[in-house]
Amino acid sequence: MTSSVAIQGFAGSFHDVAARHYFGPATATAPCATFGEVVRRVADGTAGHGLMAIENSIAGSILPNYTLLRNAGLRVAGEVYLHIRQHLLVLPGQPLAAIREVHSHPMALLQCADFLGQHPWRLVETEDTALSARRIREGQLTGVAAVAGARAAELYDLEILTPDIHAEPKNYTRFLVLARPADTPEAARPDKASLCFHTAHAQGSLARVLVCIAEQGINLSKLQSCPQPGSTWHYSFHADLEFDDPARLDAALRAIEPLTENVQVLGRYRRGATH
Amino acid sequence: MTSSVAIQGFAGSFHDVAARHYFGPATATAPCATFGEVVRRVADGTAGHGLMAIENSIAGSILPNYTLLRNAGLRVAGEVYLHIRQHLLVLPGQPLAAIREVHSHPMALLQCADFLGQHPWRLVETEDTALSARRIREGQLTGVAAVAGARAAELYDLEILTPDIHAEPKNYTRFLVLARPADTPEAARPDKASLCFHTAHAQGSLARVLVCIAEQGINLSKLQSCPQPGSTWHYSFHADLEFDDPARLDAALRAIEPLTENVQVLGRYRRGATH
The missing domain is CATH 3.30.70.260 (ACT domain)
Known part of the structure; x- marks a missing residue:
C-alpha cells in the first residue's frame, strides 16, 4: 500500500486541506480530476487512501459519490469536516479596480454570487479553485482574480484582497476517508x-x-x-x-x-x- | 395573474418540454437564467406559474430549490416527470467526422461522458442545452455539435446525428409546478x-x-x-x-x-x- 492520499482537485484545494487535517501536514496528496478517478486510484492501489466530499451543509449530499464508493467496493475509514471559507486572491499589489475577470470552480463562484454580482467582472468557470489560483501565479496574470481558500493563497503566493466573500457563513463540507477493505482495520473504538x-x-x-x-x-x-x-x-x-x-x-x-x-x-x- | 409559465432555461429545454406536457402545447413559457429567477417571477406575479426541477433519478434532490420555494412562500400545485433523453445535434448534413467541439450544459455533458469520451472532441460548457442548439442554428456553426433533447432539434431545425447518447437509460427528472398561494386552489381530489x-x-x-x-x-x-x-x-x-x-x-x-x-x-x- 502506498502512503499517498488521492484527492479531488489540486494542491491547495479544499480536499487537499481536509486531507492534511486528517492525515497530517506532511501527507503526500495525489491530485485527481474527478471523484471517479479518486475512487479508481484507491481501488487499484496506486493510492493508499482517498478523500472524497460527500455532503455540504448548504447543497446537501453528493449522491453520485455514494454510488462510486459502493461500486468500487471501498470502505469508509473515517471522516473530516471542513469550514469552507472563500477568498478573493490576486497577485500581490493588484488593486480591486484592476480586476476584470474572476476564475474559479462553478460551485465556488455560486457561493460568492452576492459579492461577485456587485462588480462588473467577467466570471470564468474552471475545474478547480486551487488551479485557478495556480494559473494566476504561473501566468503572472494581472487583472485576474481567483476565488479559493487561504491554503491556495499561501501555496501560490497570492494576496487575499477580500477575505470571506462567500454568502453563507455556515458552509461546511463533510469528507469521507476511503480505503480498500484489506487496508481498513476495524477502528479501535468506532462510534x-x-x-x-x-x-x-x-x-x-x-x-x-x-x-x-x-x-x-x-x-x-x-x-x-x-x-x-x-x-x-x-x-x-x-x-x-x-x-x-x-x-x-x-x-x-x-x-x-x-x-x-x-x-x-x-x-x-x-x-x-x-x- | 398572467398565464405564462416561468421555466429555467430556453425554448426547447427540458423545463420547456415538461411545461408543455403539464399545461398543454400552446403554453407561453418565460425563460429564466436561474432557478432563483423562476421563483421570483412567480412570487412577483410576472408569471402565473413556474416549473422547477426538484430531483433526478440519478443525481438526487436539488436541495437549494426547496429553500428557494420555502423562502418565497410559494406552493406546490402539481408535478410532472420527464424521461431525459440526450441526443447529439448538428446542422443538417454535418458528418460525425466534421465535429471538433460539443457544447451543452455541464450536467448534460456529464450524463453523456461515456459516449463523448470516445471521441477527440473539445467539450464546451454552456448555460443551457437548448441554448447550445440555438447558437448552432443562429451562427450556422459547422464542426460544432450540441447535446440536447429532441424538442431543441425540432425547434432549431437541427439533425439528430446520434440519438440517446446518455449513459444511464433510466434518467428521469421530477419537476414541481409552483404558484402563489392565492393562485393555488385546493386540488379537487389531491392524492x-x-x-x-x-x-x-x-x-x-x-x-x-x-x-x-x-x-x-x-x-x-x-x-x-x-x-x-x-x-x-x-x-x-x-x-x-x-x-x-x-x-x-x-x-x-x-x-x-x-x-x-x-x-x-x-x-x-x-x-x-x-x-
Whole structure:
C-alpha cells in the first residue's frame, strides 16, 4: 500500500486541506480530476487512501459519490469536516479596480454570487479553485482574480484582497476517508457507522427500521432516501448512525435484518473533527 | 395573474418540454437564467406559474430549490416527470467526422461522458442545452455539435446525428409546478402532498413520526434529510406522501404535530404523469 492520499482537485484545494487535517501536514496528496478517478486510484492501489466530499451543509449530499464508493467496493475509514471559507486572491499589489475577470470552480463562484454580482467582472468557470489560483501565479496574470481558500493563497503566493466573500457563513463540507477493505482495520473504538439498505415496498417498513435503531439508543445523524438505479422512484436509503457502544450497532443490525434488503455497512469509524 | 409559465432555461429545454406536457402545447413559457429567477417571477406575479426541477433519478434532490420555494412562500400545485433523453445535434448534413467541439450544459455533458469520451472532441460548457442548439442554428456553426433533447432539434431545425447518447437509460427528472398561494386552489381530489418538518433532537423522534404516517395507510414516496440553515448538521426533513383519501393526510398531520416543529405543507396536489 502506498502512503499517498488521492484527492479531488489540486494542491491547495479544499480536499487537499481536509486531507492534511486528517492525515497530517506532511501527507503526500495525489491530485485527481474527478471523484471517479479518486475512487479508481484507491481501488487499484496506486493510492493508499482517498478523500472524497460527500455532503455540504448548504447543497446537501453528493449522491453520485455514494454510488462510486459502493461500486468500487471501498470502505469508509473515517471522516473530516471542513469550514469552507472563500477568498478573493490576486497577485500581490493588484488593486480591486484592476480586476476584470474572476476564475474559479462553478460551485465556488455560486457561493460568492452576492459579492461577485456587485462588480462588473467577467466570471470564468474552471475545474478547480486551487488551479485557478495556480494559473494566476504561473501566468503572472494581472487583472485576474481567483476565488479559493487561504491554503491556495499561501501555496501560490497570492494576496487575499477580500477575505470571506462567500454568502453563507455556515458552509461546511463533510469528507469521507476511503480505503480498500484489506487496508481498513476495524477502528479501535468506532462510534459512527455509515450504512445503506433497501426497505420492502410495504407501508411503514422504514418506520419499523428506525424504531429498531432508536430502541438501541443509537442516534440517526443522517437519513437520505436515494433513487435506486434500475428501479426508478423506488428509494433506497443511506443512514449515518452515532453510538457509544459498538455492541449496540451490532444489535441494531441484527434487529433490522429481517426488515430490510441488502444492508451494507460502508464503514465503522470514529466521528470526525471540524476544522 | 398572467398565464405564462416561468421555466429555467430556453425554448426547447427540458423545463420547456415538461411545461408543455403539464399545461398543454400552446403554453407561453418565460425563460429564466436561474432557478432563483423562476421563483421570483412567480412570487412577483410576472408569471402565473413556474416549473422547477426538484430531483433526478440519478443525481438526487436539488436541495437549494426547496429553500428557494420555502423562502418565497410559494406552493406546490402539481408535478410532472420527464424521461431525459440526450441526443447529439448538428446542422443538417454535418458528418460525425466534421465535429471538433460539443457544447451543452455541464450536467448534460456529464450524463453523456461515456459516449463523448470516445471521441477527440473539445467539450464546451454552456448555460443551457437548448441554448447550445440555438447558437448552432443562429451562427450556422459547422464542426460544432450540441447535446440536447429532441424538442431543441425540432425547434432549431437541427439533425439528430446520434440519438440517446446518455449513459444511464433510466434518467428521469421530477419537476414541481409552483404558484402563489392565492393562485393555488385546493386540488379537487389531491392524492399527494409535500411537507417539511423538523424533529426534536431526541433519539427515535423521526421513527415516531413515520409510525404515525404509516398508521394512516399513507405511503412515504420520498424522505430526505436536509442540513438546516443556521444549525449545522442538525437535519430537517422533506417528505412526499401518497394517499387515496385526503382525510388520511389530515389525520396524519394531527398525529405528528406534537412530535415535530414547524411542519409546513408545501402543497397538496395530484400525482404527476411520466412523459
